[in-house]
Amino acid sequence: MDVMYFAWVRERIGLPRETVETTATTVAELVEELKAREERYAMAFSDISALRVAVDQELTDFDAPLARAREVAFFPPMTGG
Amino acid sequence: MDIRVQEGPFAQGEELDAFAKGRPDVGAVVSFTGLVRDLAPDPMKHMEIEHYPGMTERAITTIAEEAQQRWSLADVLVIHRYGRLRPGDTIMMVATASRHRADAFAAAEFLMDYLKSRAPFWKKEVTGDDAEWVAAKDEDEAALDRWTPRD
Numbered sequence: 001m002d003v004m005y006f007a008w009v010r011e012r013i014g015l016p017r018e019t020v021e022t023t024a025t026t027v028a029e030l031v032e033e034l035k036a037r038e039e040r041y042a043m044a045f046s047d048i049s050a051l052r053v054a055v056d057q058e059l060t061d062f063d064a065p066l067a068r069a070r071e072v073a074f075f076p077p078m079t080g081g
Numbered sequence: 082m083d084i085r086v087q088e089g090p091f092a093q094g095e096e097l098d099a100f101a102k103g104r105p106d107v108g109a110v111v112s113f114t115g116l117v118r119d120l121a122p123d124p125m126k127h128m129e130i131e132h133y134p135g136m137t138e139r140a141i142t143t144i145a146e147e148a149q150q151r152w153s154l155a156d157v158l159v160i161h162r163y164g165r166l167r168p169g170d171t172i173m174m175v176a177t178a179s180r181h182r183a184d185a186f187a188a189a190e191f192l193m194d195y196l197k198s199r200a201p202f203w204k205k206e207v208t209g210d211d212a213e214w215v216a217a218k219d220e221d222e223a224a225l226d227r228w229t230p231r232d
Contacts, residue, residue, distance in 0.1 A: 007131055007203035008214050057136035059199070073133060073201075077217035080132075080161065080202030081115055081173060081193055 001066070003030075005044070006075035009051065012044040027053050028062045030072060044074075052077055082149070082157050084141050086132065088164040093174050100158050100176050107155045109182035111189040113175045119168035123208035130163040130172070133201035137161070144195040148177070151191065152184040159192065161202065194224045 004017040024030035031048060034041045045051070048062055054073045055064055066072070083100075085091075093114050101110045119125040145157045154177055161173040175192045179185040204215040 004133070006133055006201070007205070010131075054133070054136060054201070057133070057139055059140075073136070075133070075201065076203065076214065077222075078198055078201055079204045079215045079217050080200040081197035 001069055002071045003034075004071065004073040006073065008076055009044050009074050013040055022066075024066055026062070026066060027055065027060070027064050027072065030066060031062065050076060082142070082145050083159070084138060084145060085160045086134075086137050086141070087160065087162055090162070090171065091160050091174070093171060096158065096160065096174065097176060100156065100178065104155060104178060106180060107178045108180050109185040110176060110178045111182070111185040112177075113189055113193055115172040115174070117166045117168050117170045117172055123211065125168055126207045126209065128166045128168075128172075129205040129207060129212075130166060131203045131205070132161075132163045136201050140200045141196065144192060144199060147195075148188045148191050152177075152179065152188045154179050154184060154188055157188070157192070159196070161196070161200070163202065191228055194221075194228065197221045198225065 001020060001022065002017055003020045005013050005015065010016050022030055022033055024033055031045050035045050051074055053060060053062060055066065055069045056071055097110070097112055117128050141159050141161070145159060148154065148157060156178045158176040166172060175189055177185040177188040198217060198221045206213050206215060
């Protein structure tokens with residue numbers, strides 16, 4: 001699936017998107033897999049209460065299932081308007 | 082409904098004229114325009130607005146559809162820019178049209194409250210030698226509560 005990062009999450013991880021092969025069944029499991037990869041991921045995901053997640057472009061929670069998900073995005077709380 | 086996410090500027094007066102024109106059923110148009118302000122102790126050089134192409138348009142459409150269900154609206158216009166903006170530049174505008182003003186006022190406030198914390202935009206302020214992401218405010222999240230029906 002495609003994993004995307006925005007704003008400071010993108011800056012900390014150092015890339016805007018990547019294709020990830022995963023067996024994670026929930027967003028939280030995917031986060032654990034990413035954190036185990038490298039320090040920059042561990043840093044970016046150190047406090048998930050400071051993050052928001054969208055699965056297939058819909059805002060959701062970290063408990064959300066990933067079955068059939070094509071695109072997961074992580075970002076800080078939004079500051080539009 | 083007209084939803085536009087764009088990098089370039091827009092002429093708010095022309096947009097508003099076009100939006101209000103030729104609608105005999107409409108008695109009220111309310112609009113809000115957001116500008117880049119510069120209140121930091123360090124003068125801001127520019128603001129970078131990042132967004133999530135695809136999700137941004139979907140999220141704004143969902144918010145506008147919700148407004149149309151809650152109030153009697155003839156039309157909704159949302160224009161939101163991204164990319165590099167300077168102090169004083171127009172970031173975005175919202176306009177609502179309705180038969181009576183109460184619906185147009187309430188819907189415009191609702192749209193602004195939701196666009197602030199539910200549309201995927203992120204602002205970064207660039208000053209002389211520093212750049213900082215704007216943090217979301219608790220009061221922006223709290224502003225959504227007033228639209229939640231209590232039962």
